[in-house]
Amino acid sequence: MPLDEYRAKRRFDATPEPSGDVVGGDQPAPAGGRFVVQRHRARRLHYDTRLEMAGVLVSWAVPRGPSLDPRARRLAVRVEDHPLEYFSFEGRIPRGQYGAGDVIVWDWGRWTADPGTPDAIDALEAGELKLRLEGDKLHGGFVLLRTPIRGDRRKWLLIHRRDDEAVDGWDAEDHPLSVKSGRTNDDVAAGRRARPPTQGRVAMLRA
Ligand code: MN
Numbered sequence: 001m002p003l004d005e006y007r008a009k010r011r012f013d014a015t016p017e018p019s020g021d022v023v024g025g026d027q028p029a030p031a032g033g034r035f036v037v038q039r040h041r042a043r044r045l046h047y048d049t050r051l052e053m054a055g056v057l058v059s060w061a062v063p064r065g066p067s068l069d070p071r072a073r074r075l076a077v078r079v080e081d082h083p084l085e086y087f088s089f090e091g092r093i094p095r096g097q098y099g100a101g102d103v104i105v106w107d108w109g110r111w112t113a114d115p116g117t118p119d120a121i122d123a124l125e126a127g128e129l130k131l132r133l134e135g136d137k138l139h140g141g142f143v144l145l146r147t148p149i150r151g152d153r154r155k156w157l158l159i160h161r162r163d164d165e166a167v168d169g170w171d172a173e174d175h176p177l178s179v180k181s182g183r184t185n186d187d188v189a190a191g192r193r194a195r196p197p198t199q200g201r202v203a204m205l206r207a
Contacts, residue, residue, distance in 0.1 A: 002056050005080035009098040016091045020083020022055040030054060030120055032112040035133060036087050037066060039176075041185045042101035047172060049076065049158065051111050051131075053120055056081040060156060065106075065172025066138055068160050072170075076144065076158040090180055092188060102188040105180035106172070109135030130161075136179045137172075140165025 002022050012019045033052035040048050040061075047065040050057035060076035067074060087108070093100050113120045114130040123129040127146030133139065141161035149155045160166055176184050181194035 002054075002081045003083055006082055009080070011097065015093050015097045017089060017093065018083055018085035020085045023084050030113075031118055032110060032120075032131075034087060035109060035111040035135065036105060037062075037107040037135070037138070038089070038103050039065070039106040039172075039178075039185060040099065040101060040103045041189075042093075042099050047106060048079070048082075048103075050082060050086070051120075052084065052087070055084065057084060057086055058124070060144070060158065062158055066133075066142075066158055066160075067172060068138070068140065068165065068167040068170035070160045070162045070166045071168070072160070074158045076156040078154040078156060088180060090178060090183075090188060092191075102185045104178035104183060104185055104188055106175075107135040107137040107179055109133060109138070114141075137175050 003020055007019060010017060030053050035052065036050050036057070038048040038050070040046055044063065046061040046063045048059055049062050049066060050059045059079045059082050061079050062074050062076045064072075064074055088105060090103055090105050092102050110133075112132045113123065114132070117123050117130060120129055120131075124144075129144045130141070131144070132141055141163045143159050143161060145157045145159065146153065147155055147157050178184070183192060183194060
């Protein structure tokens with residue numbers, strides 16, 4: 001079952017993460033859906049990059065984060081599928097639990113497979129998915145390419161393609177705020193509440 005590995009790693013009486021269900025897993029193979037990137041400060045920092053597909057979030061851990069720079073060939077390690085309820089998860093995973101640390105919703109939006117890729121699951125099986133991302137931070141064409149390193153089939157590369165939305169030198173670490181709450185990982189770790197996104201606008205109207 002798709003979420004068995006996800007569930008086996010976690011104790012849902014001890015972590016605030018969702019236990020989740022596979023939703024609509026029998027639907028036809030997708031050519032797009034939602035995506036989310038979560039900045040997860042665990043034992044090692046990484047950016048969990050997840051595509052909504054066939055009722056789950058198909059997931060990769062990207063240590064240095066996605067980039068808009070086509071020269072940045074980011075290692076992306078395929079990890080276990082996550083439940084759709086994980087999409088907006090932000091919070092602290094307690095010490096001693098799997099993935100202990102803090103998580104923010106670093107970016108979210110829609111992904112679309114390139115024309116000519118009618119079935120994204122088939123494309124992943126074949127080891128190459130060309131897609132577009134339209135998020136708050138990430139835009140443009142990307143390719144996910146399986147590049148087995150010493151036979152490890154979990155290792156992929158995430159590369160921005162050379163297009164109008166490519167930006168040389170773009171680094172995820174220069175864009176640290178949650179698109180959901182305006183918080184940093186430090187804010188979440190310290191238990192600080194969301195910064196109201198309308199704050200600036202309200203202040204402007206009062207001025
Ligand atoms: Mn993670």
